[in-house]
Amino acid sequence: MSLKYNCPSCGTPLGYQGLCWRCKSEQERKTVLAWTPEQIVQKQRNLIQNIQRLADMKDPEFTDFWHLLSYRDAITSEIQRAALAAEAFCPFEIYYHAPEDVRDGLIHALLSTKDSGKASNLMCCLAMQGDDRALETLLELEKNPRPWRKKLYADPSVYAQCGGWTFDKEGQRTQLNFDTCYPMVKGAPDEVSPVRIGRAREDTCPHCGGRMVDMLVLDGWDERLKFLGLDGILTAVCCPNCVGFLKGPAFNRFTLDGGVEIFPSELYDDAETLECYVRPEDYKALTGNSFVLEKTPAPLFYGAASEDVNTIGGFANWVQDWEYTICPHCGKPMKYLAQIQWDTVMDGTEGTLYIEFCPDCQVVSMQHQQT
Structure with a gap:
């Protein structure tokens, strides 16, 4: 059965009028790459003001976050501090290479919690932050598990992989992805x-x-x-x-x-x-x-x-x-x-x-x- 329509950009047969999903995604990406510095700042400010909506995966904040991170590398320490203050621990990627004060806040929250689900999210956030102090914390939790560990399926060294790295029993880091x-x-x-x-x-x-x-x-x-x-x-x-x-x-x-x-x-x-x-x-x-x-x-x-x-x-x-x-x-x-x-x-x-x-x-x- 032949489809009635075609994508006006690439010609892919479609059952509806308009762009196919691939051309629509490409068009959206080009729009983000064309954002002006002023538009980027406005998106960043909106994230800070509505950080809980991001944690709840609400749009436009959720989509804006991924656009800023993926295409513009524009997640700031101010956004990271706002996320920590609001205890917004998802998406984990928001804490990628966060500054030391944010890292210390994540560590404090992780070592204070008794909830396995929150601990799971915080370990992913700390993995995204990824510095040596983050490694030391996850290593300590692997050697001396908290009670919440019994409810999780993996050790902290596996959670570290979320950030593109892991460690062995001696605390030696192994990088699992490339920084390019x-x-x-x-x-x-x-x-x-x-x-x-x-x-x-x-x-x-x-x-x-x-x-x-x-x-x-x-x-x-x-x-x-x-x-x-x-x-x-x-x-x-x-x-x-x-x-x-x-x-x-x-x-x-x-x-x-x-x-x-x-x-x-x-x-x-x-x-x-x-x-x-x-x-x-x-x-x-x-x-x-x-x-x-x-x-x-x-x-x-x-x-x-x-x-x-x-x-x-x-x-x-x-x-x-x-x-x-x-x-x-x-x-x-x-x-x-x-x-x-x-x-x-x-x-x-x-x-x-x-x-x-x-x-x-x-x-x-x-x-x-x-x-």
Whole structure:
């Protein structure tokens, strides 16, 4: 059945008149990026005056917060102090790199509470603040748990991952994300880019018989990608059909000359085979997309609240909870590398592919989340 309308911007068939959700999101983003300094200040003032509405996820404050954080990197210490004073502990990201007085307020609230739900939120807020004193506090709570810990499912070291880092029993910090973020944007069909999403392969998936795909290929020699510390090529390979149905992530080892070794995988429920739902036209769309690396970096949370943004580095838009994979070779937490929104490369698909890697072992993991 053909749909009656088309998006006036990109031509996507629609069942309603107007822009498709992707073009509407892009239009909204362009509007925010065009805000004047005066408009930004007004948005910031409104957040401070209505900080409880932000905590209650009311608009326009909630949307303005994410616009200020994600696209303008414009959350101020004054906003953070107002949030603390109002005991607004959600969204956690409001406390990212907050000043010491705000950190101390969060620590006091955390050590004073007897409520497990409040403690959970405060640990996430403290993780977002993320300095050494925050680490010391979470480490102390891991060594000497409070009574509320019995009602939670994870240790403080797991809550620290909310802020893109964690620690071991000795208190040694491990950084789990990068402090640089580059979007991947639509480019000209013949534009050369150090990043490629969806490169065709000849080998097939042992579970469904569909084509394997180089989901992400990065050239670490490009000046923009120097922050990754890769002296060569990283290739992440998976089956786009089965990656969401595996017991755990898909893994492969990469060599800096572009080679790969794909690790064996197992399907959920001990199934041996799976129907391939990815059609030939879907493979064509995936391997023929025009995404390229943006020329300049973006704020770290650029892709953390958008379902249409593919990014390298920074923070992810976790559909469910953050999930940092353990390297199958060395047993250490892997580092978040990139996110690919499935619907940006294959129309009608859902969820997000998160790519992580272990720089020491040259192992890549790919996992899928969706609502």
